[in-house]
Structures are given as C-alpha cells and as structure tokens.
Amino acid sequence: MDLTVGPNFFFWEAETIRAFYRDLAASPVARVSLGELVCSKRLPFWRDEIPAAVEALQTAGKEVALTSLALVTLKRERKLTADLMDLDLPVEVNDLSALIHIPEGQAFWVGPLVNVYNEGTLRWLIRRGARRICLPPELTLDSVAVLAQAGRDEGVPVEVWGHGRLPLAISARCYHARLHDRAKDSCQFVCGEDPDGRDVGTLDGQRFLTVNGVQTLSQSTASMALKVEDLQGAGVSALRLSPQSRDFAAICGAYADRLSGKISGADLAAMLRPMVPGGTLSDGFLSGPAGAAWSGEGTAAPR
Amino acid sequence: MMELVCPAGTPAALRAAVEAGAHAVYCGFADETNARNFPGLNFTPEDMAEAVTFAHARGAKVLVAINTFPRAGAEPLWHRALANAEAAGADAVILADIGLLAHAADRHPALRRHLSVQAAAANPDAINLYASAFGVRRVVLPRVLTVQEIAAINREIDVETEVFVFGGLCVMAEGRCSLSSYATGKSPNMNGVCSPASHVAYAEEGRDLAARLGGFTIHRTPKGAPAPYPTLCKGCFTSDGQTGHIFEDPVSLDATQLIPELAKAGVSALKIEGRQRSRAYVAQVVRAFRAAVEAQAAGRPMPETMLARLTEGQKATTGAYAKTWR
Known part of the structure; x- marks a missing residue:
C-alpha cells in the first residue's frame, strides 16, 4: 500500500501553495493530484503555481494528475475542464462531465467525488479508460473489499480516503459568503480567511461540520490510522491524504511510517490528534455506526 | 402542454x-x-x-x-x-x-x-x-x-x-451528499433515506424542545411552538459566534x-x-x-x-x- 495526496480543498495564498508543494516533493508519497476542485473563482489567484508544482513533484519521482472541478455549471467552468486536457497529464475526474473531453481509451484517474458504489460502475469506468480509482469516503469496509477485488481483477488500483476532513456535500450556494451576508457573486473571497474551512457547531456546542465555500466538510478529520490492516486485507492499494494547512509533511511521514510498520495505529492516532484542525478523528464510514464515529479511544461522536 | x-x-x-x-x-x-x-x-x-x-x-x-x-x-x-x-x-x-x-x-x-x-x-x-x-x-x-x-x-x-x-x-447537489450518513450512517445514495426518522430523538430541556439527528442537535424550539422536522441541512447551527440556518432556512x-x-x-x-x-x-x-x-x-x-x-x-x-x- 502507498500514499496519494489529493487536491487541496482550501483557498490559500499563492506563496503558501508554492511552499506546500515544494515540501510535498520531499515527502514519502507516491503520487499527487492537484488543481482547483472546489471553486473556479479561486483559480486565477494560484493558477500560475501549477506548472512549477507539477515539475517539482515529477522531478521528485511522483506521479501527478490534474483534478477537474467537483461541480461544473458555468460556461467558463466547462472551458476550464476542457483545458485540463492541454497539459499532457492524466486528469482526475471529480465531475463526470470531464469525461466528455477525454477520448475513449485515454487514461484518467477517478476521484472520490465520483459515485463509484458498485462493480458495474467500476467496470464501466475502467472500460472507458480509468487507471486509478479513489472510492467515495461513504463506503463501508464490505463494499470497499468487493470493489478493491473488482479493481484487482481488471488490473486497476483502488484507493480509499485515508486522511482529512471529509468532503460531504457540494452546492451551488456559497456558505462562506452566506455567513458574511453576501451572495456568491460578491463573496470577496472570504473563504480565504479560513485555511482549513470555517467550523460549524450545533446549538449544544458539538463539533459537527466545516464549510469551505460551496463545499461542506466534516469537522472531524477522517483517518484510517486504525484500519490499515483491514484495508490491506481488502486489497486496497493506496490511502488518499487530503491537504490541511499545518504539519502536512509530518502527517505524510507519519502515515508512511504506519504503512511500513514502524508505528502502530494507536501511535499514529496519538500523533495526529494534536496536528489536525479541531483535534477530532473519525473513521465511522468504514466500520459504522455513522461517519462521525471513531473506532479507537476517545470519541468524535456527539455527547 | x-x-x-x-x-x-x-x-x-x-x-x-x-x-x-x-x-x-x-x-x-x-x-x-x-x-x-x-x-x-x-x-x-x-x-x-x-x-x-x-x-x-x-x-x-x-x-x-x-x-x-x-x-x-x-x-x-x-x-x-x-x-x-x-x-x-x-x-x-x-x-x-x-x-x-x-x-x-x-x-x-x-x-x-x-x-x-x-x-x-x-x-x-x-x-x-x-x-x-x-x-x-x-x-x-x-x-x-x-x-x-x-x-x-x-x-x-x-x-x-x-x-x-x-x-x-435539497440545497446540496443531490446524489453527492453524505451529510446524512455522516450523522446517522444512513444516506440517500446507499439507503434511499435522508435524515431518517429512526435516528431522530426529541428531548424537552428547560423551556426548549431539542431535536437531534444521530445525537447531533439540529434545532431547539420553545416548548409548544411548531418544531420543523430535523432535516440536517435545514438545521440551526453556530459558527464563530453567529447562530442561524447556515445552509438553508426550513x-x-x-x-x-x-x-x-x-x-x-x-x-x-x-x-x-x-x-x-x-x-x-x-x-x-x-x-x-x-x-x-x-x-x-x-x-x-x-x-x-x-x-x-x-x-x-x-x-x-x-x-x-x-x-x-x-
């Protein structure tokens, strides 16, 4: 099993992004998907960082793909999606409409925001050219095992969500703008004030969700720290680590140590807790009873 | 027509x-x-x-x-x-x-x-x-x-x-939302349900009726006032001192x-x-x-x-x- 780093969900300064990918080039991950996933309005502010990041990562021996947007509605967003094909890199499809631009048989990756819930869908995507598939985070271990096996039968690696606030929903409405009494078109990029998203709690003070522009995330950081053996047994080939603003290189290193057996699941969880935003972990989508649950000591569940 | x-x-x-x-x-x-x-x-x-x-x-x-x-x-x-x-x-x-x-x-x-x-x-x-x-x-x-x-x-x-x-x-892109399963384990995509009644609990607390979904408080209403069903994305939440229907009103x-x-x-x-x-x-x-x-x-x-x-x-x-x- 190895490590994939997914696209950054948040709106960071260009210099921050430059430093982030420079550090990532030195980290023990096998591949990186990058690009703007959440909001096309952000892209002009950091687009120029992409070529240098790709070069640094490739020079360090990492596979690189470019993600599509998660929700494509505007004409300009369709154009951006079509333009992804110009860069001679595999595209990570996170909105199915990206497929219309990819010739039959040309290789692409499938990201966690495409609904791959069963073997029929997995096989159709592979016939169409999918060469890596990251499953949706919502799946249970039983489903993951069936799909990882189906991927193996077709020679296509299947990866699962390994670390990060979970992408739970996407909308046409920008919740960051709404919290500032603004509409999406006049958002003034307020999402940039919250490098790991803006936390939303319940009226009883329970940590619950995090908004990131048009995206809604879990407030807990999902982590497969305690599930590595289960996932290896199921035939999963990679864990996807989702960027956060602090300590990300250290987090990549810690997961690599976990995969190589240097540290235990409990060790990794203990290391992660002070590093993740908000300090709560979850792994409940895999083993129940609900996504917010944590199978180890301490709990992310509401009390 | x-x-x-x-x-x-x-x-x-x-x-x-x-x-x-x-x-x-x-x-x-x-x-x-x-x-x-x-x-x-x-x-x-x-x-x-x-x-x-x-x-x-x-x-x-x-x-x-x-x-x-x-x-x-x-x-x-x-x-x-x-x-x-x-x-x-x-x-x-x-x-x-x-x-x-x-x-x-x-x-x-x-x-x-x-x-x-x-x-x-x-x-x-x-x-x-x-x-x-x-x-x-x-x-x-x-x-x-x-x-x-x-x-x-x-x-x-x-x-x-x-x-x-x-x-x-729905305020989220449908078929691409796992808010419900994050709170309850049951989702529209996998189970055909959202914010299922099986995971809803009401509790009278002081002057309030609290409505919870999978243990998460979705809203509180004064006792006797009409209480909307606790659909997750229509809930009343707080963020950095602001309280309200952060995703959508009911x-x-x-x-x-x-x-x-x-x-x-x-x-x-x-x-x-x-x-x-x-x-x-x-x-x-x-x-x-x-x-x-x-x-x-x-x-x-x-x-x-x-x-x-x-x-x-x-x-x-x-x-x-x-x-x-x-």
Missing part, C-alpha cells in the same frame, strides 16, 4: 394523482432500490403492474424510480427491479448509477431511461455523455441551476429536461410563478416532490399544478398559489432558480 410528473408513495396516492390530473406518476419498489425507502411506502411488483394498468387506462404514464446506487456485491437486487419495472409495463425508469444505466441499456434497451436528479448532471457535457453512452431520453435537472442556465443547457442537448417545481428542497420550493419562464427555457416536464406525502396532499397539489400548466399552455397568467398551507407553515422559496439564492 408541459408534462406534470407527480409523486406516489402508495397505490392509493397514485390513483389520487392520476384522478387529480397527473400526466405522469413516479414511484418505486419497496426496497433500497429507490431513494424514498421509507417504512410503509412504495410498491410490490404486483402493485406496480396494477398501478400501470390503472394509469394507462386513464391516459397517464408511470415512471419507476430505481435511483439509489446499487450496493457492491448486491447488484442483482437492482437488476431485478429493472426487470420488474419492464414487466409491469412502466413507461420509463429513472436511474442514477452508471453501472445500472449500462446494464439497463444493454439488457432492457426498449425500456425508456430517464436520468435521476441523483446523478447530478448539471451541465450539457454531462447530459450529452449520459445520452450518448446510455441512451438517456430525459434528464431531471439538479436543483443547483438558474432558469437562465437551464435555458442555455436546453440549447445544447437533444434530450428532454424535467425540473422540480414544488415540495422539499423552507420548501414553490416555483409556480416561474412556470412560463421554465417553458420558455425549453423544459418539457415539471416535477412535484413528495412521495412520502399523503394521498390528500398529493391530490391537492396535483390539481393546483394541473391548473397552472393548463394556464401556461393557454397563455394565461399563473394562478395565485393556493398551496401555502400545504407547506406546513414554512416559507416558500424559488431556490436556485433565482441567481441571488447562491
């Missing part, structure tokens, strides 16, 4: 909808293959065959929703639902999953395929992909688009579009007054949400919307909506159809 597509959670509701003037009724089987998999609702294969006979005798169509995402290792359940829909004489099936669409196109080529809102096909590229790959003939558009965007989509596609005009309102959709614009935008069919609703509710709403589509066809103004009392005292919204909603 625009086609009026009406909900039926039970055979009785289906009969009521047809008698009230529905051009088409959509319904599903009583299992996890359909996205309104609520206890006490939905159709056996025998019910479905009888429903089709009843509807066809009165000139109405039956559309069968098989619109959850088949569980890995359990696809035969969904494949049987397709075969049962065809055997019952359904006019179309409403599907969301790529694998199931591929199976339907391959094994049931004569069965008309509509793309469910759960597939979240939100632009012409996605719609054209589903049309060319799976022979989809109609797309139910996700509730993330403005009327202008719908018009632009219709100029670039060759299939029909259907849009929601009344009832519950509103429901009413786009009656937009029907002429939707017709101009090239929309073929109007959909009413509410398969979980009573027969009496369905009959009232269908009657009102039949009058509205007839008025539209005749070039008359839209009737003033009589439906306010059916929205449970909630505010109505035109949702994403107006750009300012975003």
Whole structure:
C-alpha cells in the first residue's frame, strides 16, 4: 500500500501553495493530484503555481494528475475542464462531465467525488479508460473489499480516503459568503480567511461540520490510522491524504511510517490528534455506526 | 402542454394523482432500490403492474424510480427491479448509477431511461455523455441551476429536461451528499433515506424542545411552538459566534410563478416532490399544478398559489432558480 495526496480543498495564498508543494516533493508519497476542485473563482489567484508544482513533484519521482472541478455549471467552468486536457497529464475526474473531453481509451484517474458504489460502475469506468480509482469516503469496509477485488481483477488500483476532513456535500450556494451576508457573486473571497474551512457547531456546542465555500466538510478529520490492516486485507492499494494547512509533511511521514510498520495505529492516532484542525478523528464510514464515529479511544461522536 | 410528473408513495396516492390530473406518476419498489425507502411506502411488483394498468387506462404514464446506487456485491437486487419495472409495463425508469444505466441499456434497451436528479448532471457535457453512452431520453435537472442556465443547457442537448417545481428542497447537489450518513450512517445514495426518522430523538430541556439527528442537535424550539422536522441541512447551527440556518432556512420550493419562464427555457416536464406525502396532499397539489400548466399552455397568467398551507407553515422559496439564492 502507498500514499496519494489529493487536491487541496482550501483557498490559500499563492506563496503558501508554492511552499506546500515544494515540501510535498520531499515527502514519502507516491503520487499527487492537484488543481482547483472546489471553486473556479479561486483559480486565477494560484493558477500560475501549477506548472512549477507539477515539475517539482515529477522531478521528485511522483506521479501527478490534474483534478477537474467537483461541480461544473458555468460556461467558463466547462472551458476550464476542457483545458485540463492541454497539459499532457492524466486528469482526475471529480465531475463526470470531464469525461466528455477525454477520448475513449485515454487514461484518467477517478476521484472520490465520483459515485463509484458498485462493480458495474467500476467496470464501466475502467472500460472507458480509468487507471486509478479513489472510492467515495461513504463506503463501508464490505463494499470497499468487493470493489478493491473488482479493481484487482481488471488490473486497476483502488484507493480509499485515508486522511482529512471529509468532503460531504457540494452546492451551488456559497456558505462562506452566506455567513458574511453576501451572495456568491460578491463573496470577496472570504473563504480565504479560513485555511482549513470555517467550523460549524450545533446549538449544544458539538463539533459537527466545516464549510469551505460551496463545499461542506466534516469537522472531524477522517483517518484510517486504525484500519490499515483491514484495508490491506481488502486489497486496497493506496490511502488518499487530503491537504490541511499545518504539519502536512509530518502527517505524510507519519502515515508512511504506519504503512511500513514502524508505528502502530494507536501511535499514529496519538500523533495526529494534536496536528489536525479541531483535534477530532473519525473513521465511522468504514466500520459504522455513522461517519462521525471513531473506532479507537476517545470519541468524535456527539455527547 | 408541459408534462406534470407527480409523486406516489402508495397505490392509493397514485390513483389520487392520476384522478387529480397527473400526466405522469413516479414511484418505486419497496426496497433500497429507490431513494424514498421509507417504512410503509412504495410498491410490490404486483402493485406496480396494477398501478400501470390503472394509469394507462386513464391516459397517464408511470415512471419507476430505481435511483439509489446499487450496493457492491448486491447488484442483482437492482437488476431485478429493472426487470420488474419492464414487466409491469412502466413507461420509463429513472436511474442514477452508471453501472445500472449500462446494464439497463444493454439488457432492457426498449425500456425508456430517464436520468435521476441523483446523478447530478448539471451541465450539457454531462447530459450529452449520459445520452450518448446510455441512451438517456430525459434528464431531471439538479436543483443547483438558474432558469437562465437551464435555458442555455436546453440549447445544447437533444434530450428532454424535467425540473422540480414544488415540495422539499435539497440545497446540496443531490446524489453527492453524505451529510446524512455522516450523522446517522444512513444516506440517500446507499439507503434511499435522508435524515431518517429512526435516528431522530426529541428531548424537552428547560423551556426548549431539542431535536437531534444521530445525537447531533439540529434545532431547539420553545416548548409548544411548531418544531420543523430535523432535516440536517435545514438545521440551526453556530459558527464563530453567529447562530442561524447556515445552509438553508426550513423552507420548501414553490416555483409556480416561474412556470412560463421554465417553458420558455425549453423544459418539457415539471416535477412535484413528495412521495412520502399523503394521498390528500398529493391530490391537492396535483390539481393546483394541473391548473397552472393548463394556464401556461393557454397563455394565461399563473394562478395565485393556493398551496401555502400545504407547506406546513414554512416559507416558500424559488431556490436556485433565482441567481441571488447562491
């Protein structure tokens, strides 16, 4: 099993992004998907960082793909999606409409925001050219095992969500703008004030969700720290680590140590807790009873 | 005339909808293959065959929703639902999953395929992909688009579009939301339920009634005041000292007054949400919307909506159809 780093969900300064990918080039991950996933309005502010990041990562021996947007509605967003094909890199499809631009048989990756819930869908995507598939985070271990096996039968690696606030929903409405009494078109990029998203709690003070522009995330950081053996047994080939603003290189290193057996699941969880935003972990989508649950000591569940 | 597509959670509701003037009724089987998999609702294969006979005798169509995402290792359940829909004489099936669409196109080529809102096909590229790959003939558009965007989509596609005009309102792209399973373990995509009643608990605390979903407090209302159902995305939450309905107020959709614009935008069919609703509710709403589509066809103004009392005292919204909603 190895490590994939997914696209950054948040709106960071260009210099921050430059430093982030420079550090990532030195980290023990096998591949990186990058690009703007959440909001096309952000892209002009950091687009120029992409070529240098790709070069640094490739020079360090990492596979690189470019993600599509998660929700494509505007004409300009369709154009951006079509333009992804110009860069001679595999595209990570996170909105199915990206497929219309990819010739039959040309290789692409499938990201966690495409609904791959069963073997029929997995096989159709592979016939169409999918060469890596990251499953949706919502799946249970039983489903993951069936799909990882189906991927193996077709020679296509299947990866699962390994670390990060979970992408739970996407909308046409920008919740960051709404919290500032603004509409999406006049958002003034307020999402940039919250490098790991803006936390939303319940009226009883329970940590619950995090908004990131048009995206809604879990407030807990999902982590497969305690599930590595289960996932290896199921035939999963990679864990996807989702960027956060602090300590990300250290987090990549810690997961690599976990995969190589240097540290235990409990060790990794203990290391992660002070590093993740908000300090709560979850792994409940895999083993129940609900996504917010944590199978180890301490709990992310509401009390 | 625009086609009026009406909900039926039970055979009785289906009969009521047809008698009230529905051009088409959509319904599903009583299992996890359909996205309104609520206890006490939905159709056996025998019910479905009888429903089709009843509807066809009165000139109405039956559309069968098989619109959850088949569980890995359990696809035969969904494949049987397709075969049962065809055997019952359904006019179309409403599907969301790529694998199931591929199976339907391959094994049931004569069965008309509509793309469910759960597939979240939100632009012409996605719609054209589903049309060319799976022979989809109609797309139910996700509730993330403005009327202008719908018009632009219709100029670039060759299939029909259907849009929601009344009832519950998802604020997230449907079929791409796992908020419910994060809190409860049960999701629309996998289980056909959202914010399920099995995970709702109410507690009287001081002067408040707290409503919780999977243990998370969704809202608190003063005792004795009307308490909306704790649907996760309509809850009242706090963020950095601000308290409010951060995602959406407890509103429901009413786009009656937009029907002429939707017709101009090239929309073929109007959909009413509410398969979980009573027969009496369905009959009232269908009657009102039949009058509205007839008025539209005749070039008359839209009737003033009589439906306010059916929205449970909630505010109505035109949702994403107006750009300012975003």
